[in-house]
Amino acid sequence: MKQSMSFKINGMIFEGEIDHRRTLLEVLRENxxxxxxxxxxxxxxxxxxxxxxxxxxxxxxxxxxAGVQGKEITTIEGLARDEKLHPxxxxxxxxxxxxxxxxxxxxxxxxxxxxxxNPDPTEDEIRNGLCGNLCRCTGYFQIIEAVTKAAERxxxxx
Amino acid sequence: xxxxxxxxxxxxxxxxGVLKATGKAAFxxxxxLPGMLHGKILRSTVAHAKILNIDVSAALQLxxxxxxxxxxxxxxxxxxxxxxxxxxxAPLAQDKVRYIGDELAAVAxxxxxxxxxxxxxxxxxYEILSAVFDPFEAMKEGxxxxxxxxxxxxxxxxxxxxxxxxxGFRESDLVREDxxxxxxxxxxxxxxxAALALWEPSGNVTIxxxxxxxxxASRKMAMALGLKPSQLRxxxxxxxxxxxxxxxxxxALDFCAVMLSKKTGRPVKIVYTMEDVLVMGEMRxxxxxxxxxxxxxxxxxxxxxxxxxxxxxxxxSIGPITLGLAALSTDLPLRIPNVKYDAVRAFTNKGHxxxxxxHGVPQIRWALGQQLDMMCNELGLDMAEVSIKxxxxxxxxxxxxxxxxxxxxxxxxxxVVAASGWKEKRGKLPPYRGIGMSTGSYYTGVRISxxxxxSCIIRMNEDGTASVQxxxxxxxxxxxxxxxxxxxxxxxxxxxxxxxxxxxxxxxTPLDPGTYxxxxxxxxxxxxxxxxxxxxxxxxxxxxxxxxxxxxxxIFMNRKVYPENNPEKAMKIDALIRHAGQKMSTxxxxxxxxxxYDYDLPYMDFKTGKGNASVAYAFGADVVEVEVDPDxxxxxxxxxxxxxDVGKVLNLTNCVGQVNGSWIMCQGQAMFEHLIRDSADGHxxxxxxxxxxxxxxxxxxxxxxHILVESIDPNGPFGAKEAGEGASVGWLHAFGNAVADxxxxxxxxxxxxxxxxxxxxxxxxxxxxxxxx
Numbered sequence: 001m002k003q004s005m006s007f008k009i010n011g012m013i014f015e016g017e018i019d020h021r022r023t024l025l026e027v028l029r030e031n032x033x034x035x036x037x038x039x040x041x042x043x044x045x046x047x048x049x050x051x052x053x054x055x056x057x058x059x060x061x062x063x064x065x066a067g068v069q070g071k072e073i074t075t076i077e078g079l080a081r082d083e084k085l086h087p088x089x090x091x092x093x094x095x096x097x098x099x100x101x102x103x104x105x106x107x108x109x110x111x112x113x114x115x116x117x118n119p120d121p122t123e124d125e126i127r128n129g130l131c132g133n134l135c136r137c138t139g140y141f142q143i144i145e146a147v148t149k150a151a152e153r154x155x156x157x158x
Numbered sequence: 159x160x161x162x163x164x165x166x167x168x169x170x171x172x173x174x175g176v177l178k179a180t181g182k183a184a185f186x187x188x189x190x191l192p193g194m195l196h197g198k199i200l201r202s203t204v205a206h207a208k209i210l211n212i213d214v215s216a217a218l219q220l221x222x223x224x225x226x227x228x229x230x231x232x233x234x235x236x237x238x239x240x241x242x243x244x245x246x247x248a249p250l251a252q253d254k255v256r257y258i259g260d261e262l263a264a265v266a267x268x269x270x271x272x273x274x275x276x277x278x279x280x281x282x283x284y285e286i287l288s289a290v291f292d293p294f295e296a297m298k299e300g301x302x303x304x305x306x307x308x309x310x311x312x313x314x315x316x317x318x319x320x321x322x323x324x325x326g327f328r329e330s331d332l333v334r335e336d337x338x339x340x341x342x343x344x345x346x347x348x349x350x351x352a353a354l355a356l357w358e359p360s361g362n363v364t365i366x367x368x369x370x371x372x373x374x375a376s377r378k379m380a381m382a383l384g385l386k387p388s389q390l391r392x393x394x395x396x397x398x399x400x401x402x403x404x405x406x407x408x409x410a411l412d413f414c415a416v417m418l419s420k421k422t423g424r425p426v427k428i429v430y431t432m433e434d435v436l437v438m439g440e441m442r443x444x445x446x447x448x449x450x451x452x453x454x455x456x457x458x459x460x461x462x463x464x465x466x467x468x469x470x471x472x473x474x475s476i477g478p479i480t481l482g483l484a485a486l487s488t489d490l491p492l493r494i495p496n497v498k499y500d501a502v503r504a505f506t507n508k509g510h511x512x513x514x515x516x517h518g519v520p521q522i523r524w525a526l527g528q529q530l531d532m533m534c535n536e537l538g539l540d541m542a543e544v545s546i547k548x549x550x551x552x553x554x555x556x557x558x559x560x561x562x563x564x565x566x567x568x569x570x571x572x573x574v575v576a577a578s579g580w581k582e583k584r585g586k587l588p589p590y591r592g593i594g595m596s597t598g599s600y601y602t603g604v605r606i607s608x609x610x611x612x613s614c615i616i617r618m619n620e621d622g623t624a625s626v627q628x629x630x631x632x633x634x635x636x637x638x639x640x641x642x643x644x645x646x647x648x649x650x651x652x653x654x655x656x657x658x659x660x661x662x663x664x665x666x667t668p669l670d671p672g673t674y675x676x677x678x679x680x681x682x683x684x685x686x687x688x689x690x691x692x693x694x695x696x697x698x699x700x701x702x703x704x705x706x707x708x709x710x711x712x713i714f715m716n717r718k719v720y721p722e723n724n725p726e727k728a729m730k731i732d733a734l735i736r737h738a739g740q741k742m743s744t745x746x747x748x749x750x751x752x753x754x755y756d757y758d759l760p761y762m763d764f765k766t767g768k769g770n771a772s773v774a775y776a777f778g779a780d781v782v783e784v785e786v787d788p789d790x791x792x793x794x795x796x797x798x799x800x801x802x803d804v805g806k807v808l809n810l811t812n813c814v815g816q817v818n819g820s821w822i823m824c825q826g827q828a829m830f831e832h833l834i835r836d837s838a839d840g841h842x843x844x845x846x847x848x849x850x851x852x853x854x855x856x857x858x859x860x861x862x863x864h865i866l867v868e869s870i871d872p873n874g875p876f877g878a879k880e881a882g883e884g885a886s887v888g889w890l891h892a893f894g895n896a897v898a899d900x901x902x903x904x905x906x907x908x909x910x911x912x913x914x915x916x917x918x919x920x921x922x923x924x925x926x927x928x929x930x931x
Contacts, residue, residue: 035188036181038398040348041432045847048348076181085179093175096811099819100634101178102185102349102398130855134847136346136399137634139822140855141862142815 010078025049025060036076036105047133050106051075057113076105088150095146099137107133111147165643166876169810173639183396186352186368187429197418197428198273199410200263200280202255205507205839207284216279222272225421228263238382244474249382249413256472257507258841259437261410266418266426291840293469293504304505311505313470314478318485318767320557321496326461330452334533338525339907342833343442346852349398350430355415362389363416368397370633371406371672372662379408394661400633403476403512404440436845439510443480444469445521453533457544461496468503471510477503484518489556491567491599492548508840516886527596527891542575545597561770566803566869567777573865578781578799590786594895597779598887601772602880603677611756612681613668614689618749622732626658629670630682635882636812637678641686648690650714676880683875685755693751700738774871776884777803782892786900788919791912795859805871805879817885824889826853829909
């Protein structure tokens with residue numbers, strides 16, 4: 001059944017008549033055109049659809065949209081501010097952490113939530129922090145390097 | 159003297175990095191058109207059956223359903239495939255279904271949910287046939303025939319023989335015979351297949367799809383749809399991972415999007431679920447191998463015999479090529495005078511197999527590389543020394559006719575031995591720690607038959623920039639970046655001065671067969687280099703007139719152009735381009751650099767396997783160190799060190815990324831991945847990423863190190879060879895050797911799971927009654 005819903009996404013209000021069974025992933029992509037959040041497995045196993053809900057990384061394919069109304073939702077489109085890339089995005093580009101780029105938005109959002117929680121992580125903690133996001137191209141090493149460098153930069157900038 | 163480059167060899171970020179990091183790169187499912195319908199595909203629920211009738215009437219009555227199609231909606235009897243001899247796939251099943259998952263029908267509806275609901279309303283009447291799932295059973299007399307055209311379910315065979323193997327074995331001090339097996343693994347890309355098609359009233363059709371070899375896919379599609387190639391335009395989107403034929407071939411969704419668009423007059427999009435992707439055909443061939451090797455006491459290789467049975471699944475796909483490519487492992491990377499190679503690919507009632515990173519070679523190396531380790535151990539020899547002793551060298555022509563024009567194999571082995579501590583660690587590690595090594599070689603573009611050449615067009619712009627159109631497909635490996643680097647290097651420009659097309663459009667971009675066989679850097683890179691040189695030559699002629707100098711003496715550097723001995727006369731390149739294109743005379747000229755590249759290699763004899771298969775061969779050597787937990791059987795990869803002869807590093811970041819990715823795909827096959835099937839009906843039991851386990855960031859080696867060896871190939875662009883697949887060739891057996899060293903027992907099939915390790919440890923303890931290895 002369609003109902004009127006309102007979301008706060010990347011600091012802006014999005015509204016629509018939305019079926020109560022739709023997932024956050026479907027609503028982001030189909031209702032609001034936020035295509036940077038990718039649908040991989042649609043079952044919570046690959047992490048490609050990761051977004052932040054109140055700062056926490058979630059698989060948006062596993063979350064009903066209706067339930068996250070009123071919460072702060074951040075997608076990859078909301079990470080760069082004033083046309084300036086977020087340090088995590090820059091370090092992903094520089095380290096070669098991006099190959100095909102399909103897992104990238106989810107991976108970056110996971111890294112963001114992870115570094116917000118743990119700004120000075122060990123390499124093991126980074127590996128653990130990223131293990132819910134699958135990447136078939138890179139073998140993860142350059143992603144780990146990017147997150148390590150981003151952490152250093154964010155600590156300096158903080 | 160070392161040549162100085164402004165950007166070749168540097169760690170230059172990807173040209174599409176910002177788009178991808180900000181979520182703005184449009185992938186397959188991101189493309190939409192006004193009035194678009196959504197499609198879904200119905201798959202067979204039985205392994206082998208005649209289709210008696212498909213009743214779609216109830217589905218058509220569901221509100222929101224706009225069309226339903228079956229095999230009858232496509233040209234009856236028209237099949238597609240990679241060559242005329244092997245065309246056996248239809249857009250949708252026509253006469254019968256051949257595996258659980260085979261595509262039968264498709265629905266277009268106003269949304270995906272309705273389309274999916276409509277699938278349940280389609281009624282299929284089958285006449286069940288007996289099915290066969292094991293390739294050895296399939297080849298027996300009386301086995302059910304999957305294709306009536308192929309007796310004994312034999313899809314294809316390959317036989318290669320040189321020297322005299324029997325004599326070679328007689329002359330050997332040690333002869334070993336072993337059997338090895340590999341399993342079915344999937345490409346494992348994270349982006350499912352997607353297609354959006356628009357049939358226009360003119361009869362022309364456009365399809366937007368995530369294809370890594372768009373020209374291959376569009377030709378096959380036109381063939382099966384009964385269209386002229388020019389009537390079908392394929393526009394490639396960004397691609398969420400490729401790795402092989404799953405992204406090169408057209409699939410049911412591509413054909414059905416087109417046909418449903420024709421039927422409804424509206425654009426139709428079909429996006430597969432991950433379950434679709436894992437259930438459908440396209441995966442790495444499982445190999446069943448008997449290998450026999452003869453060696454002298456000093457480690458000299460004398461003879462090798464291989465018998466391989468490939469489990470092909472229900473269709474041919476590219477399988478006959480797999481049989482041929484796998485034979486690379488016979489006389490590369492080690493010299494061997496006597497070889498007999500017999501391989502057969504059998505049809506079974508399962509999803510079909512195709513090409514996947516390394517295409518057949520990792521499987522054979524898994525067997526041969528482990529057997530070599532076993533023989534070295536038996537003779538008390540060091541595998542590194544034996545590998546160096548038998549290594550091929552630049553200038554070799556192998557007995558089969560492979561011509562080695564650049565080879566850094568010996569250097570790779572020496573460097574990986576030094577960097578890994580192989581000499582210090584081998585035989586001296588504590589219990590349940592092990593070390594193993596490997597060598598490998600891979601083609602840089604395969605020359606077996608068909609279209610291989612690449613082309614490129616470069617337009618010089620009035621502001622001093624260059625617009626590059628390549629036919630190459632960047633699937634994440636970074637070809638767009640490398641091609642831009644090559645053009646910038648030749649023309650003395652910066653990376654930001656180069657614009658390059660982000661995808662192939664078969665109506666407009668230069669022709670190029672696509673991304674496979676590790677051909678792109680070499681072929682498309684050479685085409686780009688030649689096209690840039692063509693543009694440079696034209697500009698140099700004009701500059702020569704202006705400077706009263708010879709065109710060949712004009713230097714292009716830092717966006718300036720000047721005569722070799724007179725840099726103070728330098729003119730900005732944008733001024734030169736404007737001078738050429740905008741002067742008020744009849745000889746004004748827009749500068750277009752154009753080139754086509756192919757290497758003049760005679761076709762190899764497909765029947766005998768004799769001749770040269772590739773213009774250049776990459777080489778490598780890996781050392782892997784593992785630790786095994788004797789209580790749980792869990793394996794931890796402590797380190798992986800590799801030396802890779804890539805010819806010349808064009809982009810350091812990309813190069814390292816390619817070998818990293820290649821290794822970790824292999825680690826998945828070595829330790830976790832296995833497409834498991836029900837033994838009674840062959841259906842896939844683990845069609846999701848929870849049960850089909852790709853490696854995660856937690857699973858990868860604790861440490862990696864890459865040594866990039868530059869052998870400077872005489873024909874490669876700036877000397878470059880391939881880097882993305884060769885690294886996959888050795889890892890499986892380096893790992894196998896390391897685990898055998900740690901456990902003291904050999905593993906003959908994949909993946910090496912904790913259960914298998916525990917069983918082996920128990921067996922070992924039963925034998926020796928001791929705790930240590």
